[in-house]
Amino acid sequence: MRILVIETATAACSVALLEDGEVASSLHEVVGRGHAERLVPMIGEVVGDTAIDAILVDCGPGSFTGIRVGIAAARGLGLGWGVPVSGYSAPAVVAAAAFAAEPSRETVAVVMEGGHGEVFVQRFAAHPFAVLERFASLAPDAALAAVGDAYVVGDGARRLLALAPELPHTVALPDAAAARLLPAAFTALAATPIYGRGPDALSIAERAARAR
Numbered sequence: 001m002r003i004l005v006i007e008t009a010t011a012a013c014s015v016a017l018l019e020d021g022e023v024a025s026s027l028h029e030v031v032g033r034g035h036a037e038r039l040v041p042m043i044g045e046v047v048g049d050t051a052i053d054a055i056l057v058d059c060g061p062g063s064f065t066g067i068r069v070g071i072a073a074a075r076g077l078g079l080g081w082g083v084p085v086s087g088y089s090a091p092a093v094v095a096a097a098a099f100a101a102e103p104s105r106e107t108v109a110v111v112m113e114g115g116h117g118e119v120f121v122q123r124f125a126a127h128p129f130a131v132l133e134r135f136a137s138l139a140p141d142a143a144l145a146a147v148g149d150a151y152v153v154g155d156g157a158r159r160l161l162a163l164a165p166e167l168p169h170t171v172a173l174p175d176a177a178a179a180r181l182l183p184a185a186f187t188a189l190a191a192t193p194i195y196g197r198g199p200d201a202l203s204i205a206e207r208a209a210r211a212r
Helices: 035-047 062-079 091-100 140-147 157-161 176-181 204-211
Strands: 002-007 012-019 022-030 054-058 084-090 107-115 116-125 134-139 151-153
Touching: 002 035, 002 062, 002 176, 012 035, 012 176, 022 035, 022 176, 035 062, 054 062, 062 084, 091 107, 091 116, 091 151, 091 176, 107 157, 116 140, 116 157, 134 140, 140 157, 151 157
Parallel strands: 002 054, 054 084, 107 151
Antiparallel strands: 002 012, 012 022, 107 116, 116 134
């Protein structure tokens, strides 16, 4: 089973080829806003002539543009190759990587950049791997209260350090290669965006609807 994993939900852009649950090839770059330019060349380099059986894509939450770039690419390739496309969430893959890095941890709080000065917060348990609550978009002070005594991991951890400099944390971004660590139930999402909050820019129709 060969699975192409596409990860563009945050400042990172990464692609991995998984063969029977192991990483056959991968690339990971921090590109900021350059996902659209880098993604296709990275896919070409990682996949080469390999026949793909399925595609897995990060659905968010995270960057509106990054999420759309990744899902559009996954859907287009899935249609062209005639293979199924499914999704996973950014907090889940960050949590899975954190537990793999430190197996003794019982819980982690994933804190990711959310825009407008807020962060996305979601806590996970390790044994078994499980979500402890729905993710929320919170101001840093509310996020700090929400994480409790859990170890904090994610790029949004920097926002909390200004309030709690001694906070145990790891600053990390999602990596496509870490999708192999997710239980099957966490890789079966529909390949649709998980934004976490309303978009900054609205279409003409959306603006008209809000004005009514």
